[in-house]
Amino acid sequence: xxxxxxxxxxxxxxxxxxxxxxxxxxxxxxxxxxxxxxxxxxxxxxxxxxxxxxxxxxxxxxxxxxxxxxxxxxxxxxxxxxxxxxxxxxxxxxxxxxxxxxxxxxxxxxxxxxxxxxxxxxxxxxxxxxxxxxxxxxxxxxxxxxxxxxxxxxxxxxxxxxxxxxxxxxxxxxxxxxxxxxxxxxxxxxxxxxxxxxxxxxxxxxxxxxxxxxxxxxxxxxxxxxxxxxxxxxxxxxxxxxxxxxxxxxxxxxxxxxxxxxxxxxxxxxxxxxxxxxxxxxxxxxxxxxxxxxxxxxxxxxxxxxxxxxxxxxxxxxxxxxxxxxxxxxxxxxxxxxxxxxxxx
Numbered sequence: 001x002x003x004x005x006x007x008x009x010x011x012x013x014x015x016x017x018x019x020x021x022x023x024x025x026x027x028x029x030x031x032x033x034x035x036x037x038x039x040x041x042x043x044x045x046x047x048x049x050x051x052x053x054x055x056x057x058x059x060x061x062x063x064x065x066x067x068x069x070x071x072x073x074x075x076x077x078x079x080x081x082x083x084x085x086x087x088x089x090x091x092x093x094x095x096x097x098x099x100x101x102x103x104x105x106x107x108x109x110x111x112x113x114x115x116x117x118x119x120x121x122x123x124x125x126x127x128x129x130x131x132x133x134x135x136x137x138x139x140x141x142x143x144x145x146x147x148x149x150x151x152x153x154x155x156x157x158x159x160x161x162x163x164x165x166x167x168x169x170x171x172x173x174x175x176x177x178x179x180x181x182x183x184x185x186x187x188x189x190x191x192x193x194x195x196x197x198x199x200x201x202x203x204x205x206x207x208x209x210x211x212x213x214x215x216x217x218x219x220x221x222x223x224x225x226x227x228x229x230x231x232x233x234x235x236x237x238x239x240x241x242x243x244x245x246x247x248x249x250x251x252x253x254x255x256x257x258x259x260x261x262x263x264x265x266x267x268x269x270x271x272x273x274x275x276x277x278x279x280x281x282x283x284x285x286x287x288x289x290x291x292x293x294x295x296x297x298x299x300x301x302x303x304x305x306x307x308x309x310x311x312x313x314x315x316x317x318x319x320x321x322x323x324x325x326x327x328x329x330x331x332x333x334x335x336x337x338x339x340x341x342x343x344x345x
Contacts, residue, residue, distance in 0.1 A: 001185065001198060001211045004036075007044045007154065018045040024208040025049045036153045037334065046153050052206040056156055059174050063160040066169065066227075067124050067147040076120070097127035098134050099335040105141045106269065106330075116143035124149060126157070127334050129239050129255045133263035135165075150237055155199040155212050159234055164226045167233040176200040177232070178211070179220045182241065185213070189220050196241055197234075215241040245340055247275055248282045250315050254338035257286065260313050267291060267302065270328040275340045282342065285319040286310065289328045 007022060014020030016027050023030070024047075031050045035043040048056075069075075077095055096104070101123055105115040123138060123146045130148050138146045150168060151157030158175045159168040170177045179195035181187045189195035197216045201209055217240065221233035239253045246252070254273055261268050270289040275282060286306065294302065303320040310318045329336075 001213050002209060003213050004041075004044065004154070004215075008042050011045060012042070019047045022207060023047050024204075025052075025206045030206065034153050044154060047206045049206040052204045055174075055203045059157060059171055062171060063149055063157055064124070066160050066162045066229075067149075068122055068145065068163050069124075073122070095124050095126070097331070097334060098125045098130040098138060099128060099331045101125060101138050101142070101146075102134075103330050105138075115141055118142075120144045122147070126150065129237050129258070131255055131259035131262060132236075133259050133261075137262050148237070150197075150216060150218075150234075152214060154207070154209060155214055156201055156204065158197075158199050158201075162225065162227040162229065166225065167221045167235045168237075169225070169229055170232045170234065172231045174202055176202060179218060179234070182217065191220050191222050192235070194219055194238055217241050217244065243338065245275065247284055247316060252284075252314060252316065256313055257310065258337075260309055261288070264309060265302075265306070267294075270323075270330070271337060272323075272328055273338045275338075275342055277342050283319065284316055285321060287321045287323050287328060289323040289325065293325065294322065 010022050011018060011020035016023060019030070019033070022045075029049040029051075030047045031053065032048050034046045034048065036046070037043070075095075108115045108118070120142050121144050123142060123144050125135075125138070125146060126149050135146045135148065138144070145163075145165075147161040147163075147165070148168060149157055149160040151159070155175075157171075158177060159170045161168050176199070178198040179189050180198055181189055182194065182196055185196060185198070194217055197214045197218050199209075199212050199214055201212075217238040219235040219238060221235040223230050223232055225233065239255045244251060244253055257271070257273060261271055265288075267290050268288045269291045272287040274285045274287065276285070277283065288302075288306070290302075299322050302322065306320050307318060310316065
């Protein structure tokens with residue numbers, strides 16, 4: 001199994017720069033390159049030949065078709081163009097992270113524009129976990145069908161949601177995907193169980209990968225789907241294996257909080273989770289920013305309801321802070337709403 005740390009080690013200080021030992025074609029065949037976002041350390045540089053890039057585009061043709069995009073659609077691609085791959089292959093669709101989709105809607109409303117009036121019919125998201133409640137909020141605010149897909153710079157986009165919106169189809173003609181138990185990474189999990197996705201792209205020569213540990217934790221699905229496709233599915237994306245944390249002895253995933261907030265607390269616009277140490281004990285704080293100012297009584301009621309529902313959902317007791325309007329950060333690519341400050345001590 002290949003880990004990202006091994007990819008970095010194969011490039012750092014190795015020739016040919018910057019691809020090192022990971023280049024799978026002659027140097028002169030490299031037409032361009034991408035790099036990982038660097039959120040977990042030194043970026044990995046991914047060389048692309050014309051042949052390999054066309055392979056990635058072919059995959060995206062399938063992704064867009066499965067999500068209902070057709071040649072009659074006109075599109076908007078809201079992301080900052082740079083060497084991070086983001087949505088380069090999908091230049092032909094409305095693509096953004098879920099967070100940025102919400103941010104665009106918020107900005108439109110501040111300008112007095114109803115996002116539903118802008119004519120956006122479909123939105124394809126990636127880059128961060130999108131719980132069903134977040135997808136539903138995006139659909140409600142934009143009046144559009146919203147779809148999810150999963151992938152990365154190293155392994156490419158390997159699973160996508162079809163128009164049934166019941167999980168994601170693995171792109172089996174292009175990838176071998178194993179969903180392995182989190183403890184040993186040796187055994188395929190059963191349907192309905194969580195596991196780590198290990199991906200082998202089958203058609204990219206410029207940057208060959210065998211059994212790449214994506215560290216994405218997913219729930220294994222079945223093969224039946226109302227769309228008629230029979231490929232293996234995943235029921236959903238839980239989060240990153242390296243983002244799951246033990247807090248006061250409880251295994252915690254930030255996506256649980258997002259699902260709760262988006263589904264039950266419509267008055268909350270943005271949020272941030274902060275974990276710290278108070279003496280020898282862990283402490284977890286949720287900062288929330290409402291859409292509009294709250295009276296003292298409504299703020300007190302919100303704090304009470306949040307504490308109660310979070311305790312039920314996570315088995316943790318949160319400190320709740322209601323932030324002022326515009327106080328919490330906004331994100332254009334991958335949101336960083338979960339901050340474990342214990343690691344910085």
